[in-house]
Amino acid sequence: EDKVVQSPLSLVVHEGDTVTLNCSYEVTNFRSLLWYKQEKKAPTFLFMLTSSGIEKKSGRLSSILDKKELFSILNITATQTGDSAVYLCAVEASSSNYKLTFGKGTLLTVNP
Amino acid sequence: DAGVIQSPRHEVTEMGQEVTLRCKPISGHDYLFWYRQTMMRGLELLIYFNNNVPIDDSGMPEDRFSAKMPNASFSTLKIQPSEPRDSAVYFCASSQTGGLGRKLFFGSGTQLSVL
Numbered sequence A: 001e002d003k004v005v006q007s008p009l010s011l012v013v014h015e016g017d018t019v020t021l022n023c024s025y026e027v028t029n030f031r032s033l034l035w036y037k038q039e040k041k042a043p044t045f046l047f048m049l050t051s052s053g054i055e056k057k058s059g060r061l062s063s064i065l066d067k068k069e070l071f072s073i074l075n076i077t078a079t080q081t082g083d084s085a086v087y088l089c090a091v092e093a094s095s096s097n098y099k100l101t102f103g104k105g106t107l108l109t110v111n112p
Numbered sequence B: 001d002a003g004v005i006q007s008p009r010h011e012v013t014e015m016g017q018e019v020t021l022r023c024k025p026i027s028g029h030d031y032l033f034w035y036r037q038t039m040m041r042g043l044e045l046l047i048y049f050n051n052n053v054p055i056d057d058s059g060m061p062e063d064r065f066s067a068k069m070p071n072a073s074f075s076t077l078k079i080q081p082s083e084p085r086d087s088a089v090y091f092c093a094s095s096q097t098g099g100l101g102r103k104l105f106f107g108s109g110t111q112l113s114v115l
Helices: none
Strands: A003-007 A010-014 A019-026 A030-038 A043-049 A056-058 A061-066 A071-076 A085-093 A100-102 A106-111 B005-007 B010-013 B019-024 B031-038 B042-050 B053-056 B065-071 B074-079 B088-095 B110-114
Touching: A003 A085, A003 A100, A010 A019, A019 A030, A019 A085, A019 A106, A030 A071, A043 A056, A043 A061, A043 A071, A071 A085, A100 B042, B005 B088, B010 B019, B019 B088, B019 B110, B031 B074, B042 B065, B042 B074, B053 B065, B074 B088
Parallel strands: A010 A106, B010 B110
Antiparallel strands: A003 A019, A019 A071, A030 A043, A030 A085, A056 A061, A061 A071, A085 A100, A085 A106, B005 B019, B019 B074, B031 B042, B031 B088, B042 B053, B065 B074, B088 B110
16 A cells, blocks of 8 residues: 655744654555645645655655655755644555555644 | 536435435546545545546445446535434545546535434
């Protein structure tokens, strides 16, 4: 069974801090890893990673994948209160019929 | 495009009643997914369709749950009879074939409370 584990489960920081969120996975026939941000309701797409070592960047957010060690990290620099959300990691594997398996998420709270 | 549209946004019902959740995927997307989210179990895939055909329903908890996709622009998830343990947020998501990776677009969800 495919497994995705995120850590930490929750994190409280002050505005301006830098945070690193972790996602490790165990799947057969990996295809891609995706990061989503969930604020009030629907998860919204952040990044999709398919190759090791290539950093994806969007403003203050960046993410990288290590397919050898089976993990990904999501970095947020100079955090703002608007970054407060649950960050979800999901993995797609061809062995699971191309379904996405989600981790439980990391709840990030950024205090002013 | 308006994105994935779900209705209703909130549903409160009594145990034993039938519940029907509705979803309109993004036009042109050929995959549709139904997820359930709870604090304990996170996001769980219930069923997904490709070109209106159910591909994998292994996540459907039991026979009380059924899903249909009569055409490319509409899908329903039905629970009959509903039970309090079905209380959760139900998300519909759609995606498009092509390239590596399954980039899902989610609807706003239906918050279901079964009393």
